[in-house]
Amino acid sequence: ADITANLTAGIASYPKPDSVVYSYGTAGFRMAADLLDSVMFKVGILAAIRSKALGGACVGVMVTASHNPVPDNGVKLVEPSGDMLVPEYEKIAVAMANASTVDELAELAAAALAAASVAPDAPAAVRYGHDTRPSANRLVAALEAGLAVLPAVDAIPVGLVSTPQLHYLVKASNEPQFGIATLDGYNNKLIAAYTQLLEAGGAGNGEFDAGKLFVDGANGVGAPALAALLAAAGPDFALHASIVNDGSDPEVNILNHEAGADYVKSNQMPPPVLAETADRCAAFDGDADRVVYFFNSPSAGFVLLDGDKLASLMADYISSTLQVLVDAGLVAADELSLAVIQTAYANGASTTYLRNELGATVEFTKTGVKHLHHAALAYDIGVYFEANGHGTVVFSPKYVETLARVAANPDLATAPPAAAAATQLGLLPAVVNQAVGDAISDMLFIEAILRIRRLSVADWAALYTEHPNRLTKVAVADRTVFTTTNADQQLVEPTGMQDAIDALVAPVDAGRAFVRPSGTEDVVRVYAEASSQDAADALALAVAKLVY
Numbered sequence: 001a002d003i004t005a006n007l008t009a010g011i012a013s014y015p016k017p018d019s020v021v022y023s024y025g026t027a028g029f030r031m032a033a034d035l036l037d038s039v040m041f042k043v044g045i046l047a048a049i050r051s052k053a054l055g056g057a058c059v060g061v062m063v064t065a066s067h068n069p070v071p072d073n074g075v076k077l078v079e080p081s082g083d084m085l086v087p088e089y090e091k092i093a094v095a096m097a098n099a100s101t102v103d104e105l106a107e108l109a110a111a112a113l114a115a116a117s118v119a120p121d122a123p124a125a126v127r128y129g130h131d132t133r134p135s136a137n138r139l140v141a142a143l144e145a146g147l148a149v150l151p152a153v154d155a156i157p158v159g160l161v162s163t164p165q166l167h168y169l170v171k172a173s174n175e176p177q178f179g180i181a182t183l184d185g186y187n188n189k190l191i192a193a194y195t196q197l198l199e200a201g202g203a204g205n206g207e208f209d210a211g212k213l214f215v216d217g218a219n220g221v222g223a224p225a226l227a228a229l230l231a232a233a234g235p236d237f238a239l240h241a242s243i244v245n246d247g248s249d250p251e252v253n254i255l256n257h258e259a260g261a262d263y264v265k266s267n268q269m270p271p272p273v274l275a276e277t278a279d280r281c282a283a284f285d286g287d288a289d290r291v292v293y294f295f296n297s298p299s300a301g302f303v304l305l306d307g308d309k310l311a312s313l314m315a316d317y318i319s320s321t322l323q324v325l326v327d328a329g330l331v332a333a334d335e336l337s338l339a340v341i342q343t344a345y346a347n348g349a350s351t352t353y354l355r356n357e358l359g360a361t362v363e364f365t366k367t368g369v370k371h372l373h374h375a376a377l378a379y380d381i382g383v384y385f386e387a388n389g390h391g392t393v394v395f396s397p398k399y400v401e402t403l404a405r406v407a408a409n410p411d412l413a414t415a416p417p418a419a420a421a422a423t424q425l426g427l428l429p430a431v432v433n434q435a436v437g438d439a440i441s442d443m444l445f446i447e448a449i450l451r452i453r454r455l456s457v458a459d460w461a462a463l464y465t466e467h468p469n470r471l472t473k474v475a476v477a478d479r480t481v482f483t484t485t486n487a488d489q490q491l492v493e494p495t496g497m498q499d500a501i502d503a504l505v506a507p508v509d510a511g512r513a514f515v516r517p518s519g520t521e522d523v524v525r526v527y528a529e530a531s532s533q534d535a536a537d538a539l540a541l542a543v544a545k546l547v548y
């Protein structure tokens with residue numbers, strides 16, 4: 001095919017709206033779906049170029065706007081390893097998205113190919129999927145037009161998938177040892193790992209009654225994805241979940257509307273359908289890459305277990321299971337490093353718990369999972385979560401080798417607790433979707449820990465008590481005038497504003513506050529913590545007034 005003719009046709013079908021300046025934010029391109037057609041076309045071209053630049057390794061494209069309202073949509077690119085797009089290509093993506101003529105676009109595409117020293121007809125493979133939004137089909141068609149611009153592109157649609165499933169499919173198609181690159185492969189890997197983990201932990205089916213679990217699917221893709229996994233697992237699976245907000249009735253089940261992890265976390269209340277239950281509840285977000293838990297306590301009312309609580313339980317379980325091997329002399333005390341990576345939005349009580357009670361290393365990064373993921377990779381066990389429930393655990397090759405060495409140790413035969421600990425730890429890299437935060441995989445890991453430890457959701461909530469806090473947002477004329485440093489905890493610009501914030505925080509008991517521009521919405525976020533809810537609210541309000 002003639003590349004110039006394809007570009008000309010594409011620019012004509014998918015013209016760039018004049019008024020819009022596109023940027024690649026915390027979660028890729030994200031905005032009103034009506035403004036994204038031209039972006040999709042260009043992302044198709046760029047995804048093909050990225051794959052060509054990597055010798056034809058499969059890259060991914062996910063069309064989703066996660067927890068945002070139905071009229072929005074978005075798109076992000078996935079590297080062959082399952083990671084987020086590298087920053088160098090984010091820049092090219094932005095330049096292409098903002099190009100309005102055939103010449104501009106042709107030049108950018110040629111420059112990107114030249115920078116990678118590849119020919120336009122080098123082989124490429126791109127897997128692409130989408131969430132449940134009504135704009136998905138139209139936007140995927142624009143993406144496909146982009147994928148068809150350059151020759152020799154193997155464009156592989158995977159249809160309706162969660163964001164973490166797309167990451168899994170991409171990673172598995174490049175690394176066969178990671179898993180089988182199909183949705184059955186995804187389900188079967190998690191089912192097997194979860195089942196074996198429970199058996200090793202003495203909590204197989206029938207050994208422990210974990211009580212009822214409700215899962216709020218946010219009326220998004222997480223509901224059918226989980227239903228498919230449970231169906232594949234069959235009736236003997238040691239997890240029985242009732243899925244609500246499953247999107248089944250389009251009249252009432254509106255994506256992310258009074259449903260899902262973001263609703264629960266932002267409003268600090270259960271979705272209406274789960275307002276009454278005292279049972280354990282998990283809530284996914286619209287593309288199922290986040291999960292939080294909650295329950296309605298007869299005495300304490302609504303209790304949220306957010307990403308910080310998930311990270312704390314996972315770190316607690318992993319470090320104490322590892323300690324069994326250290327005590328048995330099978331692993332040296334400092335052989336495997338463990339850290340928890342948090343952002344400024346992590347509740348201060350979680351950081352104190354992790355550092356002082358668990359003795360864990362805690363590191364802070366900027367907001368956005370790509371930053372947390374990157375920091376986590378520096379450790380043998382890197383637990384990372386945003387407070388909103390987005391996170392996972394990554395394990396180093398040394399972790400895998402160490403556990404393999406321990407598993408081969410003949411002393412294990414006479415040390416059942418150490419053998420059980422070694423088996424459990426050896427299974428974790430398969431239970432946890434290491435490619436990216438995954439609501440289903442994170443939930444299975446948490447469910448396994450609760451069963452193995454015989455913990456109720458209330459026991460888990462009691463790990464530590466959150467400091468009262470308030471997260472609010474302020475609409476400003478231009479959020480780009482706000483710049484931050486020190487993992488988003490301090491403002492650099494506007495000049496002088498950080499001093500003013502410090503002056504407001506200083507007199508507040510256990511006070512903490514920071515301001516940063518959102519990467520996904522046209523707002524500035526304000527977060528405050530204090531020793532009482534009133535004080536946290538007052539501090540957030542005072543800081544917000546500085547920002548207006």
Ligand code: NG1
Pocket residue numbers: 026027066345367368369386388390517518519520521525
């Ligand atoms: P922004 O809008 O940049 O604050 C939000 C979340 C992030 C992350 C991204 C991606 C908060 C405070 N911010 O980013 O943690 O999840 O969306 O979806 O929750």
Ligand code: ZN
Pocket residue numbers: 066067163285286287288289290
């Ligand atoms: Zn999401």
